[in-house]
Amino acid sequence: MTLPAITARLHAACESAGRAPGEVTLIAVSKMQPPERVEAVLAAGHRAFGENRVQEAQGKWPAWKDAHAGVDLHLLGPLQSNKVRAAVRLFDAIHSVDGLKLAARIADIAQQEGRAPKVFVQVNTGEEPQKAGLAPGAVDEAVRGMRAMDLPVAGLMCIPPADEAPALHFALLAKMAARNGLTGLSMGMSADFEQAVAFGATHVRVGSAIFGARP
Numbered sequence: 001m002t003l004p005a006i007t008a009r010l011h012a013a014c015e016s017a018g019r020a021p022g023e024v025t026l027i028a029v030s031k032m033q034p035p036e037r038v039e040a041v042l043a044a045g046h047r048a049f050g051e052n053r054v055q056e057a058q059g060k061w062p063a064w065k066d067a068h069a070g071v072d073l074h075l076l077g078p079l080q081s082n083k084v085r086a087a088v089r090l091f092d093a094i095h096s097v098d099g100l101k102l103a104a105r106i107a108d109i110a111q112q113e114g115r116a117p118k119v120f121v122q123v124n125t126g127e128e129p130q131k132a133g134l135a136p137g138a139v140d141e142a143v144r145g146m147r148a149m150d151l152p153v154a155g156l157m158c159i160p161p162a163d164e165a166p167a168l169h170f171a172l173l174a175k176m177a178a179r180n181g182l183t184g185l186s187m188g189m190s191a192d193f194e195q196a197v198a199f200g201a202t203h204v205r206v207g208s209a210i211f212g213a214r215p
């Protein structure tokens with residue numbers, strides 16, 4: 001478990017960017033990790049975690065939430081419409097909202113459940129055919145539509161193409177967020193979270209650098 005080292009690197013990145021450490025949430029991505037690794041990070045007092053799949057999260061997090069007050073749980077992976085209710089009940093933020101249809105369903109169920117997770121709009125900044133997310137050209141209209149639904153749109157999220165310099169994608173996402181008046185930027189993973197902080201990330205999603213490689 002290298003949480004203290006990663007936290008130190010995050011704080012150093014904030015300092016070099018002239019930002020306060022409190023501006024950036026470190027989401028510890030616990031998907032597929034052995035439970036004892038996650039428990040060690042919880043025991044260290046860390047509370048923001050990320051998961052990729054609703055079903056996997058449902059199997060582990062209710063008990064951990066009962067045992068540790070203040071857990072802040074983020075859904076990072078694709079959300080199918082039949083899992084929206086479970087997601088709204090379990091998660092505090094959903095980073096993978098990639099269309100108005102999904103957004104409308106979240107808004108509807110949030111209303112019924114009396115619990116609205118924060119929403120990040122996922123943008124396919126590299127326009128990769130196999131990747132989830134809205135095309136950059138569709139973002140402004142989608143954000144307008146979601147705001148009209150009374151959804152708490154917190155910001156934008158991206159996963160840059162593996163074979164490109166992430167900085168270009170971070171800069172593009174930051175620009176799109178700014179022109180939509182959005183302050184949240186979910187970007188940066190184990191390999192590039194410090195760069196993401198330099199480009200304004202408010203949420204970095206770090207898995208293997210904290211927990212070790214996923215088995």
Ligand SMILES: *Cc1c(COP(=O)(O)O)cnc(C)c1O
Binds near residue numbers: 077189190191205206
């Ligand atoms: C798995 C995952 C991460 C964390 O990846 P690492 O390389 O282990 O830091 C971040 N974001 C998303 C969307 C993921 O699926």
